Amino acid sequence: MKSIDELHIRDDLLYAKTHEWSSKTASLIRVGVTDYAQNALGDVVYIELPEAGALVNANAAFGTIESAKAVSDLHSPVSGRVTAVNGALSDQPELVNSSPYDDGWMIEIEQSGAEEAALMSGAEYLAFIKTLPQRKRP
DSSP states (O other), rough: OOOGGGOOOOSSSSTTTTEEEEEEETEEEEEOOOOOHHHOOOSSSEOOOTTTOOOOOOSSEEEEEEEESSSEEEEEEEEEEEEOOOTTTHHTTHHHHHHHTTTOEEEEEEEOOOEOOOOOOHHHHHHHHHSOOOOOOO
């Protein structure tokens, strides 16, 4: 398990308190889980994602991520329609562990309104996770 100082928090992304990241390009929002989340979960073994075309709501669950340790909900940062799903994750959920910000992205959303979750910059997210109780290494 990495320490907070070893985690990769990108400055070009926005972060939710539920540990999802998002990036915006044109009208699309790409979503995944943070390095902090994948590190806390451990080895990811299964991911359940919506199909392209599904509607998602800001702050609501859009899927689940499962590891040997836990099953957690995944939350959308915006309301809109899912335009793409990372199909590679169905056969290789471990991409979330090895590349949470690149190969491990989960869905892309075409935002439908102004409603969105309260998101943080990289610096704000780092300050937030430093306030959370830290698990000790085994």
